[in-house]
Amino acid sequence: MADSRKQKLIDLGAETLTDALLNLAVHSDEADDLIEQLIATPKENVQRFKQKLSSLKNSRRFVDWRGAASFSRELEMLLQDLKSGVDDPLSGVELVAAFYEADNTIFEMCDDSSGNIGDVFRYDAKELFVDYASRCGNKEKIADIILKVNKKDNYGIRDTLIDCAGECLPEEVIRTMIAELQKWVDKEKDEYGKRHHLILIESLARQIKDAKLFEKTRIASWEKLNSAALVDIARVYLESGDVETAHSWLKKIPEGETFQAYERDKLLEEIYHKQGDSEKLTELLSQKFKSYHSTDTLQTLLDVIGHDKRDEVVSDEVEQILKADRLWESDAEFLIAIGKINEAEVYLLARADQLDGNHYGCLLSLAEAMESENRHLAASLLYRSLLVSILERGYTKAYPHGIRYLKKLDKLAAGISDWKEFNPHEVFKKQIIEAHGRKRSFWSKYEVKK
Numbered sequence: 464m465a466d467s468r469k470q471k472l473i474d475l476g477a478e479t480l481t482d483a484l485l486n487l488a489v490h491s492d493e494a495d496d497l498i499e500q501l502i503a504t505p506k507e508n509v510q511r512f513k514q515k516l517s518s519l520k521n522s523r524r525f526v527d528w529r530g531a532a533s534f535s536r537e538l539e540m541l542l543q544d545l546k547s548g549v550d551d552p553l554s555g556v557e558l559v560a561a562f563y564e565a566d567n568t569i570f571e572m573c574d575d576s577s578g579n580i581g582d583v584f585r586y587d588a589k590e591l592f593v594d595y596a597s598r599c600g601n602k603e604k605i606a607d608i609i610l611k612v613n614k615k616d617n618y619g620i621r622d623t624l625i626d627c628a629g630e631c632l633p634e635e636v637i638r639t640m641i642a643e644l645q646k647w648v649d650k651e652k653d654e655y656g657k658r659h660h661l662i663l664i665e666s667l668a669r670q671i672k673d674a675k676l677f678e679k680t681r682i683a684s685w686e687k688l689n690s691a692a693l694v695d696i697a698r699v700y701l702e703s704g705d706v707e708t709a710h711s712w713l714k715k716i717p718e719g720e721t722f723q724a725y726e727r728d729k730l731l732e733e734i735y736h737k738q739g740d741s742e743k744l745t746e747l748l749s750q751k752f753k754s755y756h757s758t759d760t761l762q763t764l765l766d767v768i769g770h771d772k773r774d775e776v777v778s779d780e781v782e783q784i785l786k787a788d789r790l791w792e793s794d795a796e797f798l799i800a801i802g803k804i805n806e807a808e809v810y811l812l813a814r815a816d817q818l819d820g821n822h823y824g825c826l827l828s829l830a831e832a833m834e835s836e837n838r839h840l841a842a843s844l845l846y847r848s849l850l851v852s853i854l855e856r857g858y859t860k861a862y863p864h865g866i867r868y869l870k871k872l873d874k875l876a877a878g879i880s881d882w883k884e885f886n887p888h889e890v891f892k893k894q895i896i897e898a899h900g901r902k903r904s905f906w907s908k909y910e911v912k913k
Contacts, residue, residue, distance in 0.1 A: 509548035512558060515541050516565055519572070526573035535579035538569070542587050553604065555595030560608050562588055563621050570618050584620045589627055596631035606632060606640045613663060625663045629670030637667050641676070648683075658684050672703040690716050690723040697730055706737045741767065756780065756797035781806055790814035792825035799832050808838045815844045815885070820852025834871070839878045840885070846871050847891060854899040866909045 526534045542562065549555040563584065575581055596605045609624045616622055628637055644664050651657040661684040668677040677699040685692050693715050700709035713727055713734070728751060735744035745768055752760040765773055781803055784794045790811075798807035811818075811829070820826060830845035846868045853865040869892075876888035886894070900906065 509545070509554075509558070512541060512544040512548060515544065516561060520565060520568045522568075522572060524572060528574040528576050531573060531575055531577045531579045534573055535583050538580065538583045539587055542583070542591055546591060549595075552595045552597075552599035553601060556592060556599060556605055556608055559588055559592040559595065560612050560624075563612050563624065566618050566620050570620075581618075581620060585623050589623050592624060593627050593630050599631075602632050602636045603639070606636050610640060610643055616659065622663060622666070625666050626670075628667060634671045637671050641667050669699050669702070672699075674700040674703040674705060674708070688715075690720050690727070694723045694726050694730065698726075701730060701733060706734055710734050710738075752776075753780070753783075756784065756794050758797070758800050761801075777801060777803075785810060788814075790817035792822060792829065795829055796825065799829070804836050804838070808833065808836075808841045811841045811844070812883070818844060818848040820848035820850070823849065823852075834875070837878070839875045840882065843872055843875045843879065843888070844885065846875070851895065854895060854902060854905065857902065859904060862905045862908065865905060869909060 542559075545555065545558050545562075549558060566584065569580065573580055599605055606628075609628060612621050612624055628640065632640075641664055644660050644667075647660045648657055648664070651660060661680050664680045665677055665684070668674075668680060674696070678696050681692055681696055682688065688696075693712050697709040697712035700706075700712060709730065713731060716723075716727060728747060731747055732744065735741075735747060745764070748760070748764040748767055752764045761773075761776070764776065768776075781798065784798065785806060787794075795807050795810055798804075798810060811833070818826065826845050826849055830842050830849065833839075833842035833845060850865050850868040850872070853861045853868075872888055872891075879888070896906075
């Protein structure tokens with residue numbers, strides 16, 4: 464489709480496209496800026512970049528959150544001027560660094576609650592910096608520029624250049640940077656400033672896979688290591704190829720600790736794989752499956768113990784799910800996903816009093832699944848919960864959904880002969896009319912659409 468449109472535009476000819484672009488530029492500053500960029504010489508584009516950056520620094524305007532997306536595109540175009548105008552790598556690095564050093568001005572003149580502006584620094588500017596730095600032969604100069612920019616980092620954005628050092632600098636240069644940063648740490652009296660420098664060293668240590676240095680730095684930074692720190696240290700050891708030391712750090716996490724449990728278990732899974740410890744791996748994956756039933760956790764377990772064990776594993780776990788008193792929507796979703804429709808229906812009907820219509824995403828998909836399998840009673844109870852939630856909250860924007868649910872309930876009722884211990888549809892309907900009959904905007908639309 465894109466290729467087809469491109470060819471059609473080419474077929475229109477240069478003059479037609481030129482006229483169209485010029486007409487667009489009359490109404491769009493971005494289009495006008497693009498034209499200027501396209502027709503400018505490289506030297507002129509560099510000058511445009513410098514003028515725009517200077518203009519930003521002297522600007523008194525304020526961009527609120529509604530204009531943040533447009534402002535981010537303006538900054539992207541600013542970087543595009545640079546990309547179009549500078550071919551010399553060192554000059555490019557210096558000018559991108561100047562863009563980072565304008566962060567105070569840029570962030571103070573806008574509301575970046577959307578994160579759009581920050582993303583320009585984290586992605587567009589970083590990508591351009593790495594491109595120039597990778598092509599520059601003077602790596603020591605690049606390192607000096609990165610450190611100079613990171614002398615101050617009021618908005619936590621300049622360390623992006625530290626985090627990408629490994630993409631454009633050799634290990635020996637990075638180690639020189641680490642030594643310089645350590646001098647900063649030793650001279651720094653402010654605890655916050657010291658920790659900031661240590662975080663930069665951590666990033667560089669991880670990039671060159673120096674796990675011992677990362678460990679030493681994290682201890683110096685945090686003093687008392689919590690589970691997050693232990694996981695981080697273990698991860699860097701694992702990345703550096705030291706599986707046993709990584710495992711030893713994870714063992715330091717107290718038994719039963721839930722903080723960072725997901726990250727810890729992911730590392731343990733990789734460690735057991737590398738150690739060839741199928742027994743521990745099976746135990747870990749089995750526990751993960753029992754803690755959260757899904758086709759993914761089941762598949763991961765079967766990949767280790769063998770897919771011939773599927774029926775046995777599924778049978779045992781379905782039995783445990785049906786024995787549990789508490790309703791977990793994820794368990795109902797799992798039963799449906801593995802084709803256990805009868806069991807899913809039994810599970811939902813036995814726990815119908817626990818259905819919470821505020822869990823919109825889960826309940827709607829369950830209701831639709833039950834409806835598609837002609838399990839009308841289970842589907843009705845799910846739709847009832849969704850409808851009651853909307854009416855109790857008086858959430859008028861959701862009334863169209865509520866009306867749709869009530870109409871479904873009207874239709875589903877015709878196919879239900881045995882309501883078991885649940886109220887028939889007419890009784891339920893009478894109850895919600897009594898409780899919510901004054902919500903005229905709902906009932907008037909329901910009557911109209913009926």
